[in-house]
Amino acid sequence: MQPIDTIDRDIMKKYCLDFTVVNNEAIHELYSLLTLTPSDSSTSLPDILPGQFVQVRVDNAETFLRRPISVNDVDRDNHTLSLLVRNAGEGSRWIMNRRQGDTVNLMLPLGNGFGNIAESDNRPLLVGGGVGIAPMLYLGKCMSLQHRVRPAFLVGARSASDVLQLQSLQQWGDVFVTTEDGTMGEKGLVTASSVWNEEWTTVYCCGPAPMMKAIAQICKKKSLPCKVSLENMMACGLGACLCCVEKTVRGNVCVCTEGPVFDTADLTW
Amino acid sequence: MANLEVNIGNLQLKNPVLTASGTFGYGEEFKDFISLDRLGGFIVKGTTLNPREGNDYPRMAETPAGMLNAVGLQNKGVDYFITHIYPRIKDIDTQIMVNVSGASIADYVAVCEKLKVCDKINAIEVNISCPNVKQGGMAFGTTCAGAAEVTAAVRQAWDRTLIVKLSPNVTSITDIAKAVEAEGADSVSLINTLLGMAIDVERRRPMLSTITGGLSGPAVRPIAVRMVWQVCKAVNIPVIGLGGIMNGRDALEFIMAGATAIQVGTANFIDPAVTVKIIDEINGYLDRNNFKSLSEIRGII
Numbered sequence: 401m402q403p404i405d406t407i408d409r410d411i412m413k414k415y416c417l418d419f420t421v422v423n424n425e426a427i428h429e430l431y432s433l434l435t436l437t438p439s440d441s442s443t444s445l446p447d448i449l450p451g452q453f454v455q456v457r458v459d460n461a462e463t464f465l466r467r468p469i470s471v472n473d474v475d476r477d478n479h480t481l482s483l484l485v486r487n488a489g490e491g492s493r494w495i496m497n498r499r500q501g502d503t504v505n506l507m508l509p510l511g512n513g514f515g516n517i518a519e520s521d522n523r524p525l526l527v528g529g530g531v532g533i534a535p536m537l538y539l540g541k542c543m544s545l546q547h548r549v550r551p552a553f554l555v556g557a558r559s560a561s562d563v564l565q566l567q568s569l570q571q572w573g574d575v576f577v578t579t580e581d582g583t584m585g586e587k588g589l590v591t592a593s594s595v596w597n598e599e600w601t602t603v604y605c606c607g608p609a610p611m612m613k614a615i616a617q618i619c620k621k622k623s624l625p626c627k628v629s630l631e632n633m634m635a636c637g638l639g640a641c642l643c644c645v646e647k648t649v650r651g652n653v654c655v656c657t658e659g660p661v662f663d664t665a666d667l668t669w
Numbered sequence: 670m671a672n673l674e675v676n677i678g679n680l681q682l683k684n685p686v687l688t689a690s691g692t693f694g695y696g697e698e699f700k701d702f703i704s705l706d707r708l709g710g711f712i713v714k715g716t717t718l719n720p721r722e723g724n725d726y727p728r729m730a731e732t733p734a735g736m737l738n739a740v741g742l743q744n745k746g747v748d749y750f751i752t753h754i755y756p757r758i759k760d761i762d763t764q765i766m767v768n769v770s771g772a773s774i775a776d777y778v779a780v781c782e783k784l785k786v787c788d789k790i791n792a793i794e795v796n797i798s799c800p801n802v803k804q805g806g807m808a809f810g811t812t813c814a815g816a817a818e819v820t821a822a823v824r825q826a827w828d829r830t831l832i833v834k835l836s837p838n839v840t841s842i843t844d845i846a847k848a849v850e851a852e853g854a855d856s857v858s859l860i861n862t863l864l865g866m867a868i869d870v871e872r873r874r875p876m877l878s879t880i881t882g883g884l885s886g887p888a889v890r891p892i893a894v895r896m897v898w899q900v901c902k903a904v905n906i907p908v909i910g911l912g913g914i915m916n917g918r919d920a921l922e923f924i925m926a927g928a929t930a931i932q933v934g935t936a937n938f939i940d941p942a943v944t945v946k947i948i949d950e951i952n953g954y955l956d957r958n959n960f961k962s963l964s965e966i967r968g969i970i
């Protein structure tokens with residue numbers, strides 16, 4: 401595997417490829433974990449950076465556009481990628497209902513990803529709220545395998561049963577949990593976690609917008625760099641339709657190409 | 670292999686498949702998926718005299734068999750296009766056209782004057798039909814007098830191929846088409862998006878920041894085919910048809926209704942290689958039915 405830091409995002413070729421579902425695990429009543437491999441066995445899995453996403457073609461009558469889903473994990477040895485999908489509507493339900501052997505068309509890799517990890521970033525904190533944990537697994541894995549940095553994960557959920565992929569995360573780093581009902585870890589929101597009393601070098605965050613905004617505020621007070629992954633509604637995913645824009649200090653930019661990951665200093669939050 | 674070449678005024682296209690403005694960026698966004706030189710041409714994002722930030726998010730809502738958008742002509746302005754984008758795309762072996770928008774007649778003329786330095790731009794498409802900007806845009810396109818005035822002014826400033834993109838949000842699109850033909854337009858393209866609206870019932874709020882937006886996708890196709898058919902009967906200039914074309918069959922509908930060429934828009938968002946597939950499907954249809962060229966089926970309805 402080519403170290404991700406040596407891949408130049410600007411020249412990464414994008415593909416539109418059929419994938420076959422290798423496995424579909426219902427890990428929760430609201431979430432499925434799909435493992436996919438290129439249908440054509442002579443096609444290699446494209447390079448994918450942590451924080452990048454795919455556009456899944458949804459072939460049903462109820463929906464029209466593709467659905468952007470962040471890459472949860474990449475397994476180079478088995479030529480698979482995995483997608484953690486939350487039941488959020490007709491489109492995601494269609495994806496969750498794909499069974500082993502079914503074909504799904506993906507456009508990938510899309511977006512900028514979390515970027516290169518600086519050598520000085522030796523105490524990273526990866527925060528995921530709900531399905532926002534999805535890109536953090538692959539990011540944490542790359543940090544651990546390629547940077548020999550053991551990241552810390554902070555997972556926020558409503559209840560113990562909503563804490564996803566705990567064991568997978570623990571493989572790559574220390575995991576701290578907050579639940580709103582106190583059934584696992586500390587009680588409360590991720591913003592109330594005691595991990596904020598510790599020293600961190602960068603905070604990486606994905607989750608509901610109010611959560612990311614609150615964490616951006618914490619980081620601002622602590623003068624900590626903070627990177628957030630946004631999930632604005634998208635049509636093309638290629639920077640052509642200009643639908644998914646976010647306001648930044650340099651004006652409206654496409655989340656699909658300039659993001660989905662932004663340094664919060666560039667946002668107008 | 671049938672002959673797919675068509676002419677729009679003096680403009681020669683290797684095939685009738687173009688891309689609709691605002692759905693194909695500047696072509697570059699799609700270069701990983703298709704050879705851009707296979708296209709009849711592509712029409713770049715709506716370009717204005719000054720940079721525009723566009724409307725606030727949310728600008729898009731998925732609707733049955735289509736989508737609403739309210740982008741609001743976000744673009745970096747004609748000078749940026751000429752200096753930064755044009756040099757990167759000018760040598761692609763296809764017809765590159767610029768969609769021109771303005772808030773005033775003077776704006777339209779100024780953009781055309783500036784574009785003259787781009788010697789590979791053989792045609793412009795004048796947008797008098799954008800439903801998502803407060804001034805100009807559709808305001809010019811909904812009256813015969815307004816449409817005629819913009820066309821006349823641009824015709825003075827631009828001697829290469831001039832296409833005028835028409836709005837369907839009018840009582841009689843044939844009257845508008847005749848008005849722009851009379852002022853010297855070489856072609857009309859239709860339809861731009863239909864003004865639409867969607868409401869998030871759970872949040873009790875409009876889906877778009879602008880409340881209303883432009884509807885595109887296969888949901889609008891029967892309206893577009895009807896309007897193209899009507900306009901083809903009313904004018905003598907070539908008509909470019911668009912509105913919800915997803916495949917070769919859809920494209921052939923427009924051609925049988927009388928269109929000389931077609932544009933593929935929203936479908937590019939779902940399949941980035943759809944344009945090339947449409948070219949192949951049109952060709953396959955002609956071969957299967959032993960037609961030597963598109964003229965044998967154009968306007969047969």
